[in-house]
Amino acid sequence: MRRSNRIPHLSRAAVLASASAIALAVLLTLLLAGPAHASFWAPQHGGSPNADRIHTLYSIIMVIAVIIFVAVEGALFYALWKFRMRPGAKAEQLHGNTRLEIGWTAGAAAIVLVIGIVTFIMLPGIRNPDDSDADGWQIPASYQTAKDPGLLPPNGKSLNIDVNGQQYAWRFVYPDGDNDRQNNVTAYEEMVVPTGTTVTLDVRSSDVAHSWWIPKLGGKADALPGYTNHTWFKIPRGKEGVYTGNCAELCGRNHANMTARVRAITPEQFTQWLARQKAAIEAAGRGAQQYRAQQAQNDQRSQQGDASQPSGEPVPSPSTVPNDATSPAAQR
């Protein structure tokens, strides 16, 4: 009687299945990596130094991870292939090996230590904002709005924007340093920023938890009601354009459609844009004043004159006043 018939081993079907599984995996990888899409292997970057540094850190860990992965899976598959059941083979009755066990514990600890050291070296560059470039937008001295100096670039100057998450849109307020909060430039949907300039964000929420995230501009910052979160980015000169992202924390039914847009323009264009917004706010303010004055006149007249005359005279209502700053449509 041939015993080998009765010994379970890697059947032809299993070999075929594993070969086809590997072939499938390789094929898929080639198919996907073929378009040379960078984000197949690593997070998106390219819009801001902190995103680039996260990408670098990720890549370093990726290299270490691939080495570990290949080594461990290699050892596993080698063991499975080499020590598969064969006639006459005997398993070594070994319970352990203290030196080997201490060795791989120390090895694992060493790898963790290396990753930790690399992380701590990279950390400040990711967390702390850089100074603006010399050819960036010249930030007026009054613009330092972050209370904690640790959240500002070394020279203390950044364009600070207030980001407020609301179901299901982001509101952006550009504080201009004075105490009048009525005249701050405000925008919905699209944040307009100058390139070459450090932008710091105060991220808040006025309803549920949201998360601010533009992948190419660095990491997420959760918007949590009752808290202010901080993040920053600096889009380099020459990388003007639109950067988009999604809200990354489940915020209700329309979560998927809570998108975020950052439009980067040159500092010169930004100066103009800011002036236009300011002018529009002033115009809106003047319009509202005119309207109120007109109303007051009407009230006076209706009190003095005959009461049966309807007071609704055609006066410009606030909604017809060109209001560049608050209407999202006007910004496109």
Place this chain on the structure above:
Amino acid sequence: MAVSTASTLTQTPIPQVVAHEVPRPTRNWVDWLTTTDHKKIGIMYLVLTFAFFGVGGVEALLIRLQLAVPDNTLLDFKTYNQLITMHGTTMVFLFVVPVMAGFGNYFVPLMIGARDMAFPKLNALSFWMLAAGGAVFYASIFFNPPECGWTCYVPLSSKDYLPNGGVDAWIFLVHLTGIGSLVGSVNFYVTIANMRAPGMTWSRLPLFCWTILTYSVLLILALPAIAAAVTLLLTDRHFGTNFYDPAEGGSPLLWQHLFWFFGHPEVYIMVLPGFGIISEVLPIFARKPIFGYKAIAASTLTIAFLGLMVWAHHMFTTPSPSVVLVFFMVSSMLISIPTGIKIFSWIGTLWRGTIVFRTPLLFAVGFLGTFLIGGITGVFLAIYPVDWQLHDTYFVVAHFHYVLMGGAVFAVFSGLYYWFPKMTGRMMDEKLGKISFWTMLIGFHTTFLVQHSIGLDGMPRRIPEYADVGHLGLYNLISTIGAFILGVGILVTAINALRSLKHGPVAGPDPWKANTLEWFTQSPPPKNNFDAVPRVRSVEPMKDIRAEIERRTNEPDPVSA
């Protein structure tokens, strides 16, 4: 004859077919409803949790169907949010955690040589609490299932934003299954601490029992946190308190801390018993003792200890002080050391063995290869600046499915194929088992490997539709196709299990030539488990018993000599 038996003992674990009738489980349903037998309770646990696994799987397939193509309108946003909530909740609270309790209930007393659990009636109570929790939660599909994700973050889960009863159903599910798990955990702890067979010292306790012990301790420590969290949510919703409302001095961060203080250990609660199953299966099919028993047991305890101190790594993007982030980053990274020890020890177990490729081993090896990827991506997520890019994206979805599906579920399937003969007296079909394994493995990796790239490409979790930027359309389609392949693979095992109940070959008491005490008794075991409980002399009692039998058969009969 005796010599040839001895050589098969060490070499060929072909099931010795013992031709006797397999006792049928009783059909008297009152017996089942009122039983306090740990084996029947274990079976009920397994049947119920696998049923929930099926339901959760169908929910997952619906989710993948919705995401198959960009801008899909198959499901509306409300239904989608309800589905992700139900899928997550079902898999965590109603499948992975209780399925481990199911195996634990059935096998812990058998493995330690006890006749039942320490508190049989409490054991029944913990099962019925689970069933009640599942019923309460699934009753909500008749009105309004919750829409807040399985983490139910406030303020979204507060009365202002989700006034209907779904969140309340979820709260009661957490409470009921929580009480069930707590009672069950105390029971496991007391059973393992006090009811071991004579000679079974702590250093001879089977590794599966070590992991169930750790699972119990973790549950006992972590459950009060979530019980508190959901109670505060309940009073916020209905009795006018403001624990989570920042406008009234509360804090939404409090919810996240309490939730994850439970939620992170929960991950280890889910995978540690899986590690235990792997530690039982690998030595049997490599025909070798487990490599580094003490190192594996110690690393289990270390993982549990560290697992309690890393909860805030789920909160790296929240407004938290740097020192907090650094602490949780370092403690999270440390977990990779004991996990590495385990993986190396498992490979050491296979090394120089004679590996027999039966289905339980295939699933165990599938677990090893897959879990490694989940562990490595965990290191990326532990590093908080990197997590700022990866948090709440499909990268995270891929990571935890590698851990919980590729890890825990593959281990559970390994355990199912391994212990099915003990529970039913019949073997499962090898051919179907292998087909199921390969289909599941291919389906799994097709589904989840590409999800890393979906996340890196910028797609957040929990969104029902997406624009076709980058390669998101292609990646998602591949993932959906994989999910259906995976589903087919799981279905094959389900068919296999049901078919084998009637048609499987009769297994006999010890079909695998295994090492632990549960194989000392008949399959399925009689009501009191053992006719006589043997004295345990090593970590592999059955090996000693077989050696003893061999010695006695070979030595000349002193009487006749």
